[in-house]
Amino acid sequence: MSKTIQIGTKGQFDGFLKSSKFVVADFYADWCGPCKAINPLYEQLSAQFSRAGKVTFVKVDTEKQQEISLKYGVTALPTFIIFRENQVHASCRGADAQKLSEMVKKVAAEVDLGGPGGNVERSHVGSRWLGSDLPRGYSDVTDEVDIQGLDLLNANSVLGGARALFEGDRPSALDGEESTGVESSKNDWVESDTDEQLMLFVPFRATVKVHTLQITSLPRSLSQSQVEPPMRPRTIQLYSNRSHVLGFEEAEDIPPTQKITLETADWDQKTGTAKVDLRFVKFQNVTSLVLFVVDGDGDRDAVRIDRLRIIGETGEKRELGKLEKVGDNGD
Template sequence: MSKTVQISSPAQFSGLLKSSKIVVTDFYADWCGPCKQIAPIYEQLSAQLSRPNHITFVKVNVETQKEVAAKYAVTAMPTFMIFKQGQVVEKVQGADPRKLQSVVKKLAAEADGGSSSSGFGGSSSSSDWRKSDLPKGYSDITDQVDLKGLELLNSDSEFGGVRVLVESSKPSGLQKDSKAKDWVESDTDEQLMMFMPFQSSLKVHTLQLTSLPPKASDDEEVPMRPKTIHIYTNRPQILGFEEAEDVPATQIITISENDWDATGTATIPLRFVKFQNVTTLVFFVVDGDGEGERVRLDRIRIVGETGEKRELGKLEKIGDEPGE
């Protein structure tokens, strides 16, 4: 469920400015194309950084909340304003995901006394539900995933969509009494295929995969954890299952039972030299660890370094020289 607050009155907005240390505000309009384009990025930030009375994400429809928009002289959409102790401290105009993420994460770190506890693009912290520390010298770069380009084949629609895999929020499988189905399960068999494009070229050092199948019961089949995964770099689009059999993988990883820690997370170092200047990854879950027919995946974390930003929507194959 989204943690973003939809503002329905000036009084509600004023109350939040008083009760929350930081208020991140998205001034938008339903007819605004760029507003719709950046909305998934804003929702991801909200899901990862929101904390009651500390950091609150809100949306203000300038058509229905004209008084609020006029008070802060909002004339262009989208406009993002960050309030600290009720005062505007940052303003971002236009759908610039990189700038928005940078400004919001900086304020979130300041709110925590100088160290980010979000798990979003920073070092591991005590509030991070994962137990495994990040490799020294590298950071969580999952925020570089281009959410609009994510694709997933052979997933059961009863469970969460592909975007839940790159959320940093604590999986429901680690929360008592949570009924949210915030994970992915394969559908007709144990195989999954996922296409993951990035906003910039990356150096990918390590993957952290989380899988939290429930304990076996008599009346239902329990999904398996992934066992064999083929990883492909810089493919322009998702592979078909038959096509993947003819394409050499950049790396094949095999996860054993002992690789999963107490949080259901396996930390997998990659052959770093093969994962330089990465603009897309394709994950092919070939089989699961067991005799079942379905595979479950809860979260994926990308660890490495960010590089040059690419223009969204244009995937270029690394290594090709531009034409004269």
């Protein structure tokens, strides 16, 4: 049975934001075809994951509640916004059933498992794996990465491409291949090719504020490998708001937005993940990142990265204009 609440006033909406830890809001209109198409799924999620005082599902008619829609920058329908403790936590623009389900299941898992202070293994819920806990007040915004626009230089073409870095599944290297010494056939990671350097261009579909990077690297040890294993990244340079991937020589002449040096102690022994806190003030209105792996943590020839997660928050919303219907692809 659905537990969705129809919002009648802004005061009612604000009340739920204060009284419920999470509020899942469906911004819709009666004339919107994609809104009607995805509504049965939304009602199903509401029936399954509503938790009194913890997870509340609401529907906001944008025609009748324009003040709420304006405040949160709703310019396309449907739009789903999840609020955590009165702040925007995650959003989904368009009738994207998979993304909506993943967002809701992730929230429900956090509530059911006691919040972000517990075992990091709980993050592997609903095909959304995280290598480390989320900093309080921030969310995983990796879904805002424009996968089609990714560009990766000096990668071993036999292994996974740039898209592998942003897969939602748990890295295959954590599921037994490393301990047995047998290489996974999935190849869901990236290694550098001719030398230890990698250059990755990451565009975003919307402006984001980047607080933290989670970099997962799971190279096999020397004793487990018949060939020289790759290294973990050591020196990384970040460049924000570039229009394209940088060349390696070009990057040497451009001051990075931030330079990072990773030490052995930075890598979590269980998940192989380093949590990199950025100088948040320098990454407030980010439309793209270039990640330049300058060198690795040894003297071998290749560097390996298994996953990359972007942690932060969505950027400033646009002012409310003419609403448009958004189909299954969210574009």
